[in-house]
Amino acid sequence: MEVPEAAPAAAAGVEAEGMSGGKGSWYVLGKRAVLVPYLREHVPRYHEWMQDPALLEATASEPLSLEQEFDVHRSWTLDPFKHTFIVLDKELIGGEFAPGNPHTEAMVGDVNIYMNDPDDMQLAEIEIMIAEHKSRGKGIGQEVILLMMAFAVEKYGIATFRAKISESNMASLKLFRKLGFKDASYSAVFKEVTLEVPADELQLRFPLTVGDW
Ligand SMILES: CC(C)(COP(=O)(O)OP(=O)(O)OC[C@H]1O[C@@H](n2cnc3c(N)ncnc32)[C@H](O)[C@@H]1OP(=O)(O)O)[C@@H](O)C(=O)NCCC(=O)NCCS
Numbered sequence: 001m002e003v004p005e006a007a008p009a010a011a012a013g014v015e016a017e018g019m020s021g022g023k024g025s026w027y028v029l030g031k032r033a034v035l036v037p038y039l040r041e042h043v044p045r046y047h048e049w050m051q052d053p054a055l056l057e058a059t060a061s062e063p064l065s066l067e068q069e070f071d072v073h074r075s076w077t078l079d080p081f082k083h084t085f086i087v088l089d090k091e092l093i094g095g096e097f098a099p100g101n102p103h104t105e106a107m108v109g110d111v112n113i114y115m116n117d118p119d120d121m122q123l124a125e126i127e128i129m130i131a132e133h134k135s136r137g138k139g140i141g142q143e144v145i146l147l148m149m150a151f152a153v154e155k156y157g158i159a160t161f162r163a164k165i166s167e168s169n170m171a172s173l174k175l176f177r178k179l180g181f182k183d184a185s186y187s188a189v190f191k192e193v194t195l196e197v198p199a200d201e202l203q204l205r206f207p208l209t210v211g212d213w
Pocket of ligand 1: 055128165169178
């Protein structure tokens with residue numbers, strides 16, 4: 001993960017856009033999980049997760065200071081080509097889910113899409129992390145990827161999804177292949193498999209339950 005330079009002018013823009021970078025601000029409700037905007041309140045816990053060497057390796061990330069993590073949060077919020085949600089495990093939410101409440105007690109991971117192919121703005125790279133071990137193996141990862149892809153089709157008109165996964169990350173490879181992603185290429189340098197799937201070959205469920213944050 002690259003550490004962005006501080007961008008005070010852009011930061012002022014974020015305040016003006018209500019911390020959404022002009023992208024809008026939504027939550028997405030699933031059966032097991034809720035996707036909520038990545039807020040400043042989530043950063044300290046996120047930073048704790050990213051001290052774990054196994055998670056750093058699985059997500060191809062570098063360890064950052066807390067200050068750098070806040071800078072990354074700010075840059076993700078501003079980036080019009082990136083959309084990040086924090087994943088809440090519904091079983092861990094204290095009381096009822098309430099839009100506007102960061103529910104840090106229930107945050108267990110994150111999911112991103114990144115429209116990073118300048119030749120194809122309808123292609124999105126997708127990344128998922130269920131950092132909290134207690135919330136793994138419950139079907140949350142699978143549900144979250146499907147929710148995020150349905151959201152990306154609906155809000156960004158995405159037509160193709162791509163995932164880059166380390167060849168040693170068997171859990172993630174199995175998950176993406178199970179959902180219909182096919183191997184597209186392999187990088188011997190990065191020891192990484194690139195998988196892709198056209199959106200119209202996915203079993204996405206509509207309508208999504210999306211609400212204003
Ligand atoms: C990979 C990861 C997202 C899976 O999340 P999860 O919520 O535990 O996964 P689910 O419970 O939804 O499992 C869905 C499917 O994924 C696969 N899977 C998940 N964990 C697995 C494991 N430990 N071993 C093998 N397959 C696994 C299985 O196919 C499973 O379906 P099944 O139960 O019908 O066999 C999670 O382990 C994780 O975040 N790991 C660290 C970060 C990472 O690797 N991110 C991916 C980088 S692209």
